[in-house]
Amino acid sequence: FNIFENAFAKSVLMGNLDGRMFEEKTRSELSKDDEVIDDQGNVVEKKKKSLEDVLLDTWEDGLNADISELLSMLTKSNINFKTKENGWTPIMIMASIGVKETSSAMRQLKRLGANPSIVDNEGWNALHWAAFHGSVDGMVALVNGDEFNGMTAKGGNLHTVKDKEGKTPETIARSEGNIAVAEIIEKRVEKESESNETAAQDGLRKRK
Structure with a gap:
């Protein structure tokens, strides 16, 4: 078992300064190819741009x-x-x-x-x-x-x-x-x- 493969353990041991554990992105960092996931793990359908x-x-x-x-x-x-x-x-x-x-x-x-x-x-x-x-x-x-x-x-x-x-x-x-x-x-x-x-x-x- 490699402890660094566990996102939570890696975050604690390495000192996660920005609160991210799973390579999350902020809204401003999202590209048109990124998937958005809700807190239940479901893919959120993107609103089509006008x-x-x-x-x-x-x-x-x-x-x-x-x-x-x-x-x-x-x-x-x-x-x-x-x-x-x-x-x-x-x-x-x-x-x-x-x-x-x-x-x-x-x-x-x-x-x-x-x-x-x-x-x-x-x-x-x-x-x-x-x-x-x-x-x-x-x-x-x-x-x-x-x-x-x-x-x-x-x-x-x-x-x-x-x-x-x-x-x-x-x-x-x-x-x-x-x-x-x-x-x-x-x-x-x-x-x-x-x-x-x-x-x-x-x-x-x-x-x-």
Whole structure:
């Protein structure tokens, strides 16, 4: 008989400082793969998380978020879901948290019909979110002509939208010191301006 195979004896002899004998976990330490057991030894059925729960958990985990659970829950019918308290949408979260899978995730959201023009309770659209949090990949996806093309009339002219304090995404980016994302907006504006000017000149030539 090996006394150290007995959890109670091992706990007493080794000096259990946190009161755990059976490798228990606290609620905050539980992962989605862990089983929860009641005091009778029965497995407790886990409550299924709502989309709002998963969305807020993803936001809270930020850069370290595992976005697979959120992406697996999104469909064409719920892609523009808004949280009850703040009006946050999946694309706002995805455009701002800065995970390494941002680019591919944003493409998936676009295929499902995500609308970056929707604003939250502060008047922020997805571009405001990316600007405030300095997410380069999120910003690129939103302004890229091959993706959301958000800085055109068809894409919602996201960069011109002012929040409830009268701030545009570029204003917010610069005030937060996120110069890289601010310059993405600035350069895209210049590019669109040049394209519009060229189109106008071509129109004049045709009329002549």
